[in-house]
Amino acid sequence: MPGGGELAQESAEQPSPLTETAASGPVLSSYREAGLSAESALTVLLPVHNEANSIEQVLTEFWEEVVRPTSAKVLICEDGSTDGTDRVLKDLALRYPMRFVTGANRKGYADAVQDGLEQVDTSFVFFADSDGQYYPQDFWKLWPYVGDYEMVIGCKVNRDEPWHRLILSRGFLLLAKIMTGVSLKDMDCGFRVLRREVATQILSEVGSLPFSFWAEFTILAKSRGVRIREVPISHKSRNYGTTSIYTLQRLPLIVLLQTLGLATLSRRLKRSRRKA
Secondary structure, three states, X not given: OOOOOOOEOOOOOOOOOOEOOOOOOOEOEOOOOOOOOOOOOEEEEEEEOOOOOOHHHHHHHHHHHHHHHHXXXXXXXXXXXXXXXXXXXXXXXXXXXXXXXXOOOOOOHHHHHHHHHXXXXXXXXXXXXXXXXXXXXXXXXXXXXXXXOOEEEEEEOOOOOOHHHHHHHHHHHHHHHXXXXXXXXXXXOOEEEEEHHHHHHHHHHOOOOOOOHHHHHHHHHHHOOOOEEEEEEOOOOOOOOOOOOOOHHHHHHHHHHHHHHHHHHHHHHHHHHHHO
């Protein structure tokens, strides 16, 4: 399997539950043709908004690279798409068994992701943005570490993004380090594996950074002592569409809101540390 990680070779008659291993992490009890199973240890969670042109290719790649080998469940957070994405997903559901968290109105990335995480009922969740910029096989680079870390985050190498996004990201990471004391290379990356109990502990506290859900989640997790590891992964350009959030026109507002959010988060962390 690309990127490492080993699957237990089980017979069809006696599938075993997830088992812990010290060095390489849990072993997923599945075989390639198993499909979804009641004992699945993993949920693949994909947020989707206006991806009608690309979601079939993205979902097919994740299915073949991750879902089929692991018997993972698939959970789609469809966030009020207006381009027919919902109709494409309904057609795909006839081919790929999946659950939906959906609604007619746009909730925004953070709320959509949070709603999805609240629906996870497996021991682990593999989260990946569904804009086609990640390689599903990189899951196998992260998975071997989940036995020793509660959250394993992809760290994008050679990010294929516009220059203003790169500047915004690097400036944010530096400011986050100064204001919160948490230093990670790619804490806002939308490609990670985490234990469900981490989401259960952290989700209710997230809300200060409207444009950096995963960064805030990671900072809060780190402050609570959650063991985190970053693993290098690949990154590519979108095949279709562009971001409608991080435009040059919105950049000043985003910078202001992110700075205010970090200040609020910093105060919260200081109060929490004093109480401890």
